[in-house]
Amino acid sequence: MTTGQPPRPHAHRRPRRRTTRLVLALVGVAALVAVAVVVVPLVRPPGPRPLFQLPVACGETWQLGTYPGHDDYDVDLFPIEGEAWGRPVLASAAGTVTEAxxxxxxxxxxxDDPQGPRGRGGGYWVKIDHGGRWETQYLHMLEPPLVExxxxxxxxxQIGKLGSTGDSGAPHLHYEQRRGWEKVETWFDGEPSGITHDDREYTVRRTSNNCAPGQP
Structure with a gap:
């Protein structure tokens, strides 16, 4: 029997619209959570500075230097005794490898060819996350890193061997410490290195205390 009422062909779509709105709302919430997971750790203040050590063998004295155009706080390390090629490069502090x-x-x-053609950038390199938004970087190593x-x-x-890959004129280790997005003056064994601005060429000498338990 007909009632004279016109058909309502769209009435059944209302639940679907509500479902669509609910799905879109959930997607929006998920997107905000994902952004927070990425952004919040980046804006959180850095934690305390780890007790970084020189990235070279215990007891060795190395020359740390910089020069105009090197960039503030960048450090080049050269051994003052013995062969430079292939010397062990060590992690300055415990952490997790983020680049290798x-x-x-x-x-x-x-x-065999120390005057061969230069490359570009850092050559073989490693970056380590030490937690608290602290990182270290190690560049120009001789061979593929020993870590992944x-x-x-x-x-x-040991994370690699000292070399001269990338844009390097001689075997050495280019080293950086970073706090958040910023490079900072390197500290070793609780003391500042003394390598700060690159307004002139200068060097300092530091002795490594990157020693295993029981080492002198």
Missing amino acids: GINGSLGGRTP VGQDVTRGQ
Whole structure:
């Protein structure tokens, strides 16, 4: 029997609209949570400075230097005794490897051809996250790093060998400490290194206390 009422062909769509709005709201909440997970750790104040050590063998004295155009707080490390090529590069503090590979291009400078063509950037390099928004970087290493991304390392663990890959004129280790997004003056064994601005060429000497338990 007909009632004279016109059909309502769209009445059944209302629940679907409510469902769509609910789904969109949930997607929006999920997106905000995802952004918070990424952004909040970045804006959180850095934690206390780890007790960084020189990234070289216990008891060795190295020359730390910079020069105009090197960039503030960047440090180049050279051994003052013995062969530079292949010297162990050690983690300055415990942490997790976030980069391990090639930065830029390698070039062709090797122990057999020390005047070979320069590459670009940092060559073989490693970056370590030490927690609290502190990081260290190690550039121009001789060979592929001895660690991989995601690996946990301990202070004093060997992560590579000193070399001259990338944009490097001689075998050395380019080293940086970062707090959040900023490079800062490097500290070793609780003391500032003395390498700050790159307004002139200068060097200092520091002795490594990156020693295993029981080492003198």
